[in-house]
Amino acid sequence: MADEQRGVSEPAKPALWRRPAVRSLFFQLLLIAGIGFFGYTIFQNTLHNMQQRGISTGFGFLNSEAGFGILMTLIPFDETYTYGRTFLVGLLNTLLVASLGIIFATIIGFIMGVSRLSRNWIISRLATVYIEVFRNIPLLLQIMFWYFAVLRPLPGPRQSMIFNDTLFLNNRGLYMPSPIYEQGFWLVVVALLVAIVAAVLVARWAHKRQEATGQPFHTVYAAIGLVLGLPLLTFLMMGSPLSWDMPVLQRFNMGGGMVVIPELAALLVALSIYTGTFIAEAVRSGILAVSHGQTEAAHALGLRPGPTLRLVIIPQALRVIIPQLTSQYLNLTKNSSLATAIGYPDLVAVFAGTTLNQTGQAVEVIAMTMAVYLAISLSISLFMNWYNKRIQLVER
């Protein structure tokens, strides 16, 4: 009888505070209340402190005159421009060093990553030593080494190290010839664009034809020929509308040409070498992740080593490499903020440094600076999520 009764009766409801839903609601409300209280206190304190110190709030300061010069600017800038302009100058300098660094680090990283797997003993050892040495030394130390110990002590312009009469290296920077575009050069640019479009179209057509008839086409050679040949032809037809402004040694300084300031050079060298080690490791792990069976299967199908690498190994290795690569690019961009230690005028040095010190608008300036980096990294991670979804292996 007792059993029957137990069978029909409803199980006793747990007490209210034991129900998972109630508990989770309670804890979450507690969390919200805690965060809200925390935020409110900070907000009140900040407001109060800023009033006490006579700091005005808001972004009005962006429109007032900056009154300081900047070492290197990609857009016109002098003392009369506004604080808002300093933000832009710093941002552009950050983007410049980040994009150049990404290019160099990728080149170094791929070469070193492949070298580490090389069958050549000495080459793979050299790559290993490079990776193990440079990734275990703090980046800031490397930046300061290149700047204070290598580039700063270089001789002055009079004793420049001269390469081939075109490159001058001294303590003011690396002087290079700068191109002067003469009349008609725009046609060369147009030709280049046309060639790129044409190459893409040719590649599509070749792909379609191979799908349909099985006949391969030398897409690569055709594309190289188009992209190099067409602009070159235009260039020659227009009568070589390009000349070089050579750097020359003047009495006390260099004149002409364009210059890579030592701050930029040191930052670039250190960032590329440091990030290169991580990219090399990413490349190595990517290649190792493709099992040897894939190579053997490709060979069994009759593919030669070249196509095996291009069609079988690399596409699979990239699946592993690219996510790591993007996160390294992101790190490089964030690490470029170390520029402030050697005075390269990047976003942090110019805006969160000088502008903040002059205006005292700590909250606004830091918030804007962080927002820039956040925007960059969030957009990259959105892209990564999309990419990861796209390339995910679809298994049975």
Place this chain on the structure above:
Amino acid sequence: MSVHTPHPDMPPPILNVGVLGWLRSNLFSSPLHSALSLFAIYLLYLTVPPMISWVFLEATWVGDSREACAGGGGACWVFVKVRINQFMYGFFPESEYWRINLAFGLLIVLAIPLFIKRFQSKGKLAIFILVVYPIITFQLFSGGNFGLTHVETSRWGGLSLTLILAGVGIVASLPLGIVLALGRRSKMPIVKSVSVVFIEFWRGVPLITVLFMSSVMLPLFLPEGTNFDKLLRAMIGIALFQSAYMAEVVRGGLAAIPKGQYEAAEALGLSYWKSMGLIILPQALKLVIPGIVNTFIALFKDTTLVLIIGLFDLLAIIQQAFADPDWLGYSIEGYVFAASIFWVFCFSMSRYSMSLEKKLHTGHAR
């Protein structure tokens, strides 16, 4: 009947065995590889002998002033020797160096049993090191009690400050990171979104801006009149920053645990915290030990950034030694010294993580 005796084996071709064979297969297997090898050997010939002679053979090791280095063509290690106390202890009063030595000596003594296989209560000892030891160290460094003279944090510096920053960062960021990782995988929507926002925020900004924020904005956040120690502010910044990275590493481990483990823990009737603490986390953390150590290495390297907000860690104190008018022009020696110290720490950490990974590998990890 003649017995057939096989002809003795011919020796292998001389070019395929021994040194020659090794050289042929590893260095000169093809014309391209030969060229590369020769190029690399030439490169080594150009760089290594001068480097060795600069660092060791022609370097000046003895003496106590700049004059000692006048004749030598190599490195002037006298510069480092003269200032080694400052590099290690910062501006700590010389009579109190024993306190720093004692603190780090104690750590070494305490840590040794952790590496002894037969020592039983490793867990208790680890908890002691993580909870009680920091308090002892703080007392030793700061003083003020037990008859020790008080030493301002502004006088801490050098390698000891670097180690303190790294230690605090490690001790604070690991538990915080675990909590954040659990939060990010939580089923409660608000807890989850708070964790996600927190993690993504700190991971999205460079450490420098975090340090700027902690040095410029933190004083604004606090009630008027609260004076916050500069070192403490840097520590908070570093701990929050690293905890976000730690959280992502731990999350990777949590995601790798098969769902059956979660279900089995629930089926046993364990509460959330018990199932996490006894079933899930021990497995998950074991899986991600390499990631955790990598985060520690990154943290150790990142401590150098505090020089930008005016703390004197190892790099900063070496950097300011260059400004000494008696010792101008010895920056390379200083940087090489700093680099080798950082390198030894980071490299041994990464090797340790590799050996740990092998030791803890129990076979089911793919």
